Amino acid sequence: MRAPILAAKGIVKTFGGRRATMLGPEAQAVRALDGVDMEAHAGRTLGIVGESGSGKTTLARQLLMLDQPSEGEILFDGLSVAHIAGERRRDFRRRIQPVFQNPYSSLDPRMRVGEIIAEPMRVAGTTPVERRERVIGALVKVGLSADDARRFPGEFSGGQRQRIAIARAIASRPDLIILDEPVSSQDISVRAQILNLLKDLQEETGVGFILITHDLSTLRFMCDEVMVMHRGKVVERGDPARICDHPENAYTRELVSSVLSID
Amino acid sequence: MTLLETHDVGVSFLYRGTRVAPIKGVSFSVAAGESVGIVGESGSGKSTLALALLRLIPPARGLQVSGQIRFGGRDVLAMSAKELSEYRGAGVALIPQDPMTSLNPTLTIGRQIGEASALSGGGDVSVQVVEALRAVQMPEPEARIASYPHQLSGGMRQRAVGAVAIARAPKLLIADEPTTALDVTVQKKFLDMLVSLRRTRGMAMLLVSHDLGVVARVCERIIVMYAGQIVEDGPAQDILAQPRHWYTAALVASARSVAAGAKRLPVIPGAPPQLNARPPGCRFSPRCANAKPECAEPPALTVQPDGRRLRCHFPRGAA
Numbered sequence: 001m002r003a004p005i006l007a008a009k010g011i012v013k014t015f016g017g018r019r020a021t022m023l024g025p026e027a028q029a030v031r032a033l034d035g036v037d038m039e040a041h042a043g044r045t046l047g048i049v050g051e052s053g054s055g056k057t058t059l060a061r062q063l064l065m066l067d068q069p070s071e072g073e074i075l076f077d078g079l080s081v082a083h084i085a086g087e088r089r090r091d092f093r094r095r096i097q098p099v100f101q102n103p104y105s106s107l108d109p110r111m112r113v114g115e116i117i118a119e120p121m122r123v124a125g126t127t128p129v130e131r132r133e134r135v136i137g138a139l140v141k142v143g144l145s146a147d148d149a150r151r152f153p154g155e156f157s158g159g160q161r162q163r164i165a166i167a168r169a170i171a172s173r174p175d176l177i178i179l180d181e182p183v184s185s186q187d188i189s190v191r192a193q194i195l196n197l198l199k200d201l202q203e204e205t206g207v208g209f210i211l212i213t214h215d216l217s218t219l220r221f222m223c224d225e226v227m228v229m230h231r232g233k234v235v236e237r238g239d240p241a242r243i244c245d246h247p248e249n250a251y252t253r254e255l256v257s258s259v260l261s262i263d
Numbered sequence: 264m265t266l267l268e269t270h271d272v273g274v275s276f277l278y279r280g281t282r283v284a285p286i287k288g289v290s291f292s293v294a295a296g297e298s299v300g301i302v303g304e305s306g307s308g309k310s311t312l313a314l315a316l317l318r319l320i321p322p323a324r325g326l327q328v329s330g331q332i333r334f335g336g337r338d339v340l341a342m343s344a345k346e347l348s349e350y351r352g353a354g355v356a357l358i359p360q361d362p363m364t365s366l367n368p369t370l371t372i373g374r375q376i377g378e379a380s381a382l383s384g385g386g387d388v389s390v391q392v393v394e395a396l397r398a399v400q401m402p403e404p405e406a407r408i409a410s411y412p413h414q415l416s417g418g419m420r421q422r423a424v425g426a427v428a429i430a431r432a433p434k435l436l437i438a439d440e441p442t443t444a445l446d447v448t449v450q451k452k453f454l455d456m457l458v459s460l461r462r463t464r465g466m467a468m469l470l471v472s473h474d475l476g477v478v479a480r481v482c483e484r485i486i487v488m489y490a491g492q493i494v495e496d497g498p499a500q501d502i503l504a505q506p507r508h509w510y511t512a513a514l515v516a517s518a519r520s521v522a523a524g525a526k527r528l529p530v531i532p533g534a535p536p537q538l539n540a541r542p543p544g545c546r547f548s549p550r551c552a553n554a555k556p557e558c559a560e561p562p563a564l565t566v567q568p569d570g571r572r573l574r575c576h577f578p579r580g581a582a
Contacts, residue, residue, distance in 0.1 A: 051446035052417070157534050158305075187304040187535070188473060188517045192528035199527075214447060221521045221528060258451040260476030262503050262518050 003078055004039035005175045005208060006063060006096060010072035011036040013058055013232075032058040033069070034232035042175050043202065045209040047223035047240060049216065049255070054229040056212045060180050063210065064098050094124040097169035101181040103161030107153040113139075113164055114149030120172045138167040141204075142197060159190035163197070170201060176208040183218065195221060216244050216259050228252045266467050267316070267355075267435055268292040270331040274308075274315050277325035283538045285311040286491045289330070290564070293435065298461055298468040300478030300499065302514070303488035306535045309471045312488070313439045316469075317357055318347060335434070352379060356433035360440040362420035366412040372396075372423045373408030379430035395426040398464070400456045418449035422456070429460065435467045436460075442477060454480050475518040479503060487511045490536055490546040493564055497571035507571065507578040510547045545576065553577060 017029025033055045040046050040063075050056045061067040062074060065081055074081045076092050084092060097120060100106040107116055117138055118131045126134070136146040142163040153161055162182060169177045179198070183191040195218060201207060211222055219226050219240045227237040228249065236249040247253045269291055275284040286308035293299050303309040314320050315328060318339060332339040334354055342350055351357075359365045367375060373392050380391040389408070396404035399422040412420055421441060428436060438457065442450035458481055461468050472478050478485055478499070485502045487495040487510065495508040506512040513531040521528060533550045536542060542549055548558040557576050564574040 051448065159534055188514060189304060189531035190534060192517055192530040193532075196527050196530060217521050221525060254448055258448040260447075260451065260454075260474070260480050261520055262475050262479045262515065263520055 002041065004041050004075075005077065006210075007039045007075040007078075008036055008059070008063065008072065009075065011059065011062055011069045011074070012071035013055075013062060013067070014070045031232050033062070035072070036229075036232070036234055038227060038234070040176055040208055040210050042208045043206045044224045045202065045211055045222050047219040047226040048210065048212045048229060049214060049219055049226060050229035051214060051255070053231070055232040056229050057180055058232075059229070060098075060178050060210070060212055064096065064178055065092065090123045090125075094120065094172045095175045097172065097174040097177045099162075099165050099169050099177060099179045099182050102185050103153075103158060103165050104185075106165055107161055109153050111152075112149065113151055113153065113156075116153070116164065117149070117168045117171050120168060124172050134171050134173075135167075138171040141170065141201065142167045143193075157190075159186055159193065162186060162190075162194055166194075166197065166201070170205065170207065173205070174207060176210065178210045178212075180212045181214070182211070184213070184215065191218075198222070216256065220244050228255070264295045265292050266295040266297075266335060267469075268331075268333045269316070270333075272312070272315060272330035272332060273328070274311055274320055275325075275327050275329075276323035278539060281539060282325065284491060285538060286315070286488075288564075289493055291486060291493060291496060293467050293469060295434065296461075296465050296467050297484065298470065298482045299484045299486060300482035301469060301471045301486045301488060302473065302475060302478055304473055304535050306490065306538065307488040308491040309473075309488050310439055313357070313437050313469070313471050316437065317351055317355055318342070319357075348382075352382060352431040352433065354433060355435045355437060356428040356431065358421070358425055358428050358436065358438040358441045361444050362412075362417060362424050363444070365424050366420060366427075368412050370411075371408065372410050372412065372415070372426075376423070376426045376430050379427050383431045391430065392426075395430045396423075398429060398460055399423075399425040400459075401426065416449075417445055418453060421445060421453055425453075425456075425460075429464070429466075432464065433466065435469065437469045437471070439471045440473070441470070443472075443474075450477070451480075457481055475503070475514060487514070490541050492546060492574060493572070494547065494574045495571065496564075496573075497569075501569070501571065505580065507567070507573055507580055508547075508575050509551045509553055509579060512579055545574075553579075 011033050012035055013033040014029040014031050016027060018027050020026040036059055048056045062069050114135050117135045121131050135149055139146060139148055144163055183194050213219060223240045226240045226243050227234045230251045236252045244256060247256050269289055272289040273284055273287045275282050289312055301309045376392045376395050377388045381388050392408060393404050396407055401407050401422045442453050470478060470481050482499050485499045486493055489510050495511045503515060506515045516529045531550055544559040544561050548554040562574050562576045564572050567573050
């Protein structure tokens, strides 16, 4: 296998915590991430599953360089991102793209869809003509039309908005997209459409995904590898079918047995 | 014995000068002690229906609530303010979706449950509060009385909301997406608590959810709503095993676990229609793979030979 695009080594993230002073008593720091290792590769999907408070979104924030880990390293193309700057930082921002959970808050309501999709490409040194072409290309790829570039997010349904967010992510031709619960705010009938779309895009472009979800059936369908997080630690990792059918860790077993199914 | 009966219930209001109807012609009944699930996607009208049953539809321009809602033989839409305050709480109680916003952050849990149970009058309120907390399986109920909502986890908060709802021993408990804001491990425990609560208290329950898995765990009967109308209504087992409306069938297919190595997930093309753009005939027909020219005529909700109610000209499994 080729070298990972993005890797985490021993990531620790703590919040709060202070020594006792005249202002107040000692407070224990919360270890939101407690020594997490992972690797993400092009063309593959790594699933991260866990409940609220497990640290999955905190991990995504470290991986997107939206936050700095307290300890440990994030490696981009094998090099630490701790002091990344200039051209390499722009390269990171182009090649690693996010898609967030709620397309009602992740799209600026005052920007036209075309501007929204073009924005990440501005750091990538593209010309306006190139950008316009790629915006239209991305819209068509996600199942919207070129005319939609002139409209505002408010004119679209939840599922269409998430398509716009995906178009924004793919327009700059990234190597890796980090998707944080991309379908959990969507209706059941729209969920499947979005997941199928993501799978098609991966097949077509070879982009890698990190997919954060609490839904096991999404994991099973989408992922090549899964890591289960609980209280900031990775408690189990492996093949999604194996994890869903034969979980080894006690917490994973509880998670799997809590899934309500109609089968 | 019929506890709740609605006949031709509609809710409509004015939107940019035209009348739109989130729900229309909704007729169904709930027997005493029965558990019924109402399933639908966003815009199906399921939450509007739940609010209409409690007469809690928020004011809107030109709001009209039509039809009949009868509870224990009494006309809910004709109730006076005094009758309503008895009906809400002692007749029908609601567990809303979000336990973060449905509790008052400045009052203790005990106080909020006590407010509800004191309305019933008589008895020691603090005893009743502990009893309500015990009924929703709150851990350490005596200790929780003095807790504020922010001191509780999401699951415990939703249990506290549940305790408020059952404090006056309602005959019907309406739960509107009660576990959507909860983690899966917490969700399962909360639903199991609802099941045992219903059994021990002999309450009827109306569980509103978009999640067939949730409804399947709790309910004996399922009502499927689409674009403001009931499209199918029948025993839960039958509906899940053999859905007869094409929309129900698509929902059931999306809820089944995915086969290993599946290349595509089953999809329902398109999206549910907007409130002001619902198709004139069968409302599902533009998304239905089996639509025929006749589907331009609106189908009626009819009782089938197997006892199910169905709104489809060409149901699945028909010869």
